[in-house]
Amino acid sequence: MQAKDFLLELGLEELPPKAMPVLMQSLKQHMESGLHAAELSYREIEVLGAPRRLVLIIHELATKQNDRQVERRGPAKQAAYDAEGQPTKALLGFARSCQVDVEALELLETDKGAWMMFRANEPGRAAEAILPELIQQSLQQLPIAKRMRWGASRNEFIRPLHWLLALYGNEILPLEIFGISSGRDTRGHRAHSPGVLTIESIERYRDQLRDAKVIVDFEERRTSIRRQIADVVSEVFPAAKENGIQAVIDEDLLTEVTALTDWPVAMVGRFEERFLEVPAECLISTMKENQKYFHIVGADGAMLAAFVFIANLQSKDPEKVVAGNERVVRPRLSDAAFFYETDRKQTLESRLPKLESILFQKSLGTVLEKSKRLETLAATVATLIKAxxxxxxRAGLLSKADLVSDMVLEFPELQGTMGRYYAIHDGEPAELAAAIEEHYWPRFAGDRVPQSKIAASVALADRLDTLTGIFGIGQAPTGTKDPFALRRAALGVLRICIEHSLDLDLYEVIGAAISGYTETRSFDPELQTIVFDYVFDRFRNLYEEQGISSAAFLAVRKRPVRSPFEFHQRILAVEAFRSMPEAEALIAANKRVSNILAKSDLQDSAEPGSVDDRLFQNNEERALYDGVVACEDTTRPLLISGHFAEALKELAQLKTVTDKFFDEVMVMAEDPALRDNRLMLLRRLRALFLNIADIAELSS
Incomplete structure (x- = not known):
């Protein structure tokens, strides 16, 4: 089948830089789905993007759909004709729906009866007819948080559309979007090539734009900026590599700058050394957030009084461009220095009354109330984990005090970080100061957890206070809505407990968190259990990301474990057990035992039952009993010390005697004494495994 390349360029006003990658990916996905549904074949779809354009290129797109053989079954033969052999209304209606005469219909005879049938060869539609429909649908489905209107039109899009380039096989594809008709004209760089640019062919499209100082390929620009940053630092700082001097490239900032530039040119600017007396995080925040600059560090990681910025043009006088950026950043840095100097005139403790003006949640009080709850709860947690x-x-009490500092009011992302600096300035112990910053960790998936147990205590207290409070007022997450980030808070609790190997009774701590609210608020009596279950159920998501099956999660979840770290150790043990050669048979045996016990008066229990060895009638009973007793002795110290994997290794030795028992012994004997004794033996066998997990769950 014939195929041609297709090019679509939407010429827009400057796009929001953070939205561009999302729009590109979404446009590609929707077009792929649309072409698949339309049965139009193609080799590859590319989506490109620059500040003023969103571009779609479909390589080797079929010129038309394949022809299709259409078959429709109509009424049964007896319902198609009347007694005189004339077509019935049912048959006439069917023929009309197929847009043919009755004579064009066929009779289909099968073993189950005869029906009227319509068969036809439906020619495939041309790509030129399908593409406008797919493009309109794809644009309507783009994830645009806030749409704009322009002019007198009622059209809405992320930014006003000014031109539309659409070529199919180098010919213009007739298309109209938002009142703009397609053509072969585009625009180059605003400064370097402000006029209209006529595209000769799809093959020449990128080169013509490059000549007009537009690199239309997003990834090419991104790669170029990364390389230019390294090159310009080496150029400005002699022996930069040898001295460990480099620009710190924040990937999100790199993506944003890529979306802001058509023709990126990296340059280095400088600022006064005096500004380095301000914490580096403050300087970085103001340069990154306000100016989109990359800071430069030395071999020791300390910040240098220089930065890399990305200009969107090739200047004939680059010194002026550098000077202009240095002039613009100076007031920003001066503001940061002023905020820092002013903030240090007050201690963190003296700021606490101002937290009364910040609402934590309207039904749960102020941030000052929360800070006082953290003061108590963090101490409780610390005692439990031996911190x-x-x-x-004190770290809990001061943890939110920097929220009312000038620096954090200007740069909210510095909350906690400034608290650490100000605490050190106030003379607080270094570990306490670090806890003020680290109690926010982990901030996102993959972020590090608090480094010290003091910081972990405050971090756990903060998250559990939020969880119990928000659940307590009935604001639990629903569906994808989680305005208070409770899922992230719960995952943070689990990660902190696991990565610090904390032997912490989470149920007990949740109870302590609830007690912090009892003087002012009344909660559901079941709140402690509700919050505990919610936090532990987040393990499922955590393990799915690690490739651990939900069956392993359920096997451990059915046991009364209240320590996240212990739960994790059991999960690891179960996963290791599943890879053993004995596992399949023992899992099946546990399932069988569970079913047998469920049908008797005896229920699953981790408590060993009493077995009378005088009632044994064969060697297989004796062998299983001896194996169970031996494993009880060998696994007991392992369970106490939390070595669950080693315990399951010991239990794996029961496979042979368990198999022989089920091969040779009738459990449900007619003699009630024999039957009950054998059931008790199986319960005792099952109890060994239930001490760790319900491995019968692994059978599904």
Whole structure:
């Protein structure tokens, strides 16, 4: 089948830089789905993007759909004709719906009866007819948070559309979007090539734009910027590699700058050394958020008084461009220095009353109330995990005080970080100061957890206070809505407990968190269980990301485990057990035992039952009993010390005697004494595994 390349360019006003990658990916996905549904074949779809354009290129797109053989079954033969052999209304209606005469219909005879049948060869539609429909549908489905209107039109899109380029096989594809008709004209760089640019062919499209100082390929620009940053640093700082001098490339900032530039040119600017007395995080925030600059560090990681910026033009006088950027950033840095100097005139503790003006949640009070709850709860957690309770308590009290500092009011992302600096300035212990910053960790998936146990105490207290409070007022997450980030908070609790190997009774701590609210608020009596279950159920998501099956999660979840770290150790043990050669048979045996016990008066239990060895009638009973007793002795110290994987290795030795028992012994004997004794033996066998997990769940 014939195929041609297709090019679509939407010429827009400057796109929001953070939206561009999402729009590109979404446009590609919707067009792929549309072409698949339309049965139009193609080799590859590319989506490109620059500040003023969104571009779609479909390589080797078929010129038409394949012809299709259409078959429709109509009424049964007896319902198609009357007694005189004339067509009935049912048959006439069927023929009309097929747009043919009755004579064009065929009779289909099968073993199950005869029906009227319409058969036809439906020619495939041309790509030129299908593409406009697919493009309109794809544009309507783009994830645009806030749409704009322009002029007198009622059209809405992410930005006003000014031109439309659409070529199919180098010929214009007739198309109209938002009142703009397609052609072969585009625009180059605003400064370097402001006029109209006529595209000769799809093959020449990128080169013509490049000549007009537009690199239309997003990834090409991104790669170029990364390379230019390294090159310009090496150029400005002699022996930069040898001295460990480099620009720190934040990937999100790199993506944003890529979306802001048509023709990126990296340059280096400088600022006064005096600004380095301000914490580096403050300087980085103001340069990154306001100016989109990349900071430069030395071999020791310390910030240098220089930065890389990306100009969107090739200047004939680059010194002026550098000077202009240095002039613009100076007031920003001066503001940061002023905020820092002003903030240090007050201690964190003296700021606490101002937290009364910040609402934590309208039904749960102010941030000051929360800080006082954290003061108590962090000390409780610290005592349980053998950390310094006094330092944890004070860190909890001061943890939110920097929210009312000038620096954090200007740069909210510095919350906690500035608290650490100000705490050190106030003379607080270094570990306490670090806890003020680290109690926000992990901020996102993959982020590090708090480094010290004091910080972990405050971090756990903060998250559990939020979880219990929000659940307590009935604002639990629903569907994809989670305005208070409770899922992230719960995952943070689990990660902190696991990565710090904390032997912490989470149910107990949740109870302590609830007690912090009891003087002012009344909650559901079941709240402690509700929050506990919610946090532990997040393990499922955590393990799915690690490739651990939901069956393993359920096997451990059915046991009364209240420590996240212990739960995790059991999960690892179960996963290791599943890879053993004995696992399949023992899983099946546990399932069988569970079913047998469920039908008797005995229920699953981790408590060993009493077995009378005088009632044994064969060697297989004796062998299983001896194996169970031996494993009870060998696994007991392993369970106490939390070595669950080693315990399951010991239990794997029961495979042979268990198999022989089921081969040779009738459990449900007619003699009630024999039957009950054998059931008790099986319960005791099952109890060994239930001490770790319900491995019968692994059978599904």
């Amino acid at each position: 310094d309770g006094a330092q944890a308590s």
